[in-house]
Amino acid sequence: MNDFLLIFRRDFTNKDAQPSPEELQNSIKAWQNWFGGIAAQNKLSRPLQRWDIAGKVVKSNKHVINGPFVEIKESIGGLIIVRAENYEEAVEIAQSCPILELGGNVEIRMASDPEG
């Protein structure tokens, strides 16, 4: 089993792209059940950590700018680490992530072995 980073991204800034309060409310249950389902398979390596949506970026010239990134509209809403054999299995888990219903996406990165 390997650890995979699942990063949930969506556009949190554009007003038109925001879900209605009702959609958000329903989404909470969907998230809880999705996490519960992954944990029930003993595949949750590290539970969700919420992050500040705006954030900051330190550029290579050491200037600090406020997030989210201007190039891409989305920012990280949260991330979890799951256990999966390979990318295929991690993709399968990610395909039922509720962020997809909210127009977001999930970035998947396999943990790399520092020695390797």
Added chain:
Amino acid sequence: MVSVLCRLFGIAHMEIAEDIVSETFLAATEIWSTKGIPENPTAWLYTVAKNKTKNYLKRDNLFQQKLSPEIQYHAAKMEEFELDLSVKNIGDSQLAMIFTVCNPEISTESQVALALNLLCGFGIQEIADAYLTNKEVVYKRLQRAKEKLKEVNVRIEQPDLTEISKRVDTVLITLYLLFSEGYYSTTQNTTLRRDFCAEAMRLTYLLTAQERTNLPEVNALLSLMCFHVSRFDARANQDGETILYHDQDESLWNKELIDQGKYYLGLSANGNQLTKYHLEAGIAYWHTHKEDTPEKWLQILELYNNLLIIEYSPIVALNRTFALAKAYGKAIAIVEAEKLKLTDNLFYYSLLGNLYTDIDDTVALQHYRQALLLASSNADKTIITKYIRHLTV
């Protein structure tokens, strides 16, 4: 009594403490059987124990044995020595003993056995009965654990605040297991099982009665125990067969214990830590509502989700999927259940059997048959056979 004496002698001499106590009870059996039970049996026992302790200390002194500084100290004060068997000192000593027994140096299994033996006064035979094993196994386990305790030669004293927060997790795990040993044990001996549960509750209560150990998670554990025990009378029929939750006669549930459970659950809602005991107490609380409401199962599902995120266990994963079925329907739950792949677990198959019933009875039957193959206890076999019979008529 053993706790009080151990605290006096030091853990290295716990056999002496145990000997004095068993001699006291032996004397009681002999004398009471000829002369009848004294007016105040407890006081009688305490007096005899006190005298035996004094004699022991004197003898020890007389023979000029290699005495530990502690006993020497006490022996020097022989004349004014008084064994304090007041309720308060017994409570304090037992509390100190809980923290001594729940030493991370010894295995959790041994901690439970030690607690049963030293703190709750269960004999080796009784412990062996509960674990469905023989006396030798228990005896060896206890001896090893006692040796280990001596090796680290811990002082029996109530730990300070920082030590408490470090140790309380271990203590709660042991008390939780002690309780579970009584509640879920496969032994048919109902009286013994009740006693185990009662002892676990007594010790947990002891923790809540002390300011330093009256922590939110301790109250959560006590609440959980109250809710569970409230169903004790309803969970078996006269032949000792298990009655499952949804078939239980609600009027047999103990209202008083349910109320106590609610009381401690209220007290547990303090601080900023949500432990597994809080979540399990919450689940047990919702189970005291017999009626199936959508809210009930949504709440239970949410608690199970959080419980799994804190700590995975196959049985919690299965229970979570059952709650999912209750909240969102069997079809959704089947998809989730089949992802669990707990193919060596009989409850995995009996859950699938349950979920497929009325959806695809043939598949349900296959799952129940698989569960029956994996079942080892008679209680499990009886229940599964009932379901199979139900599906085949």
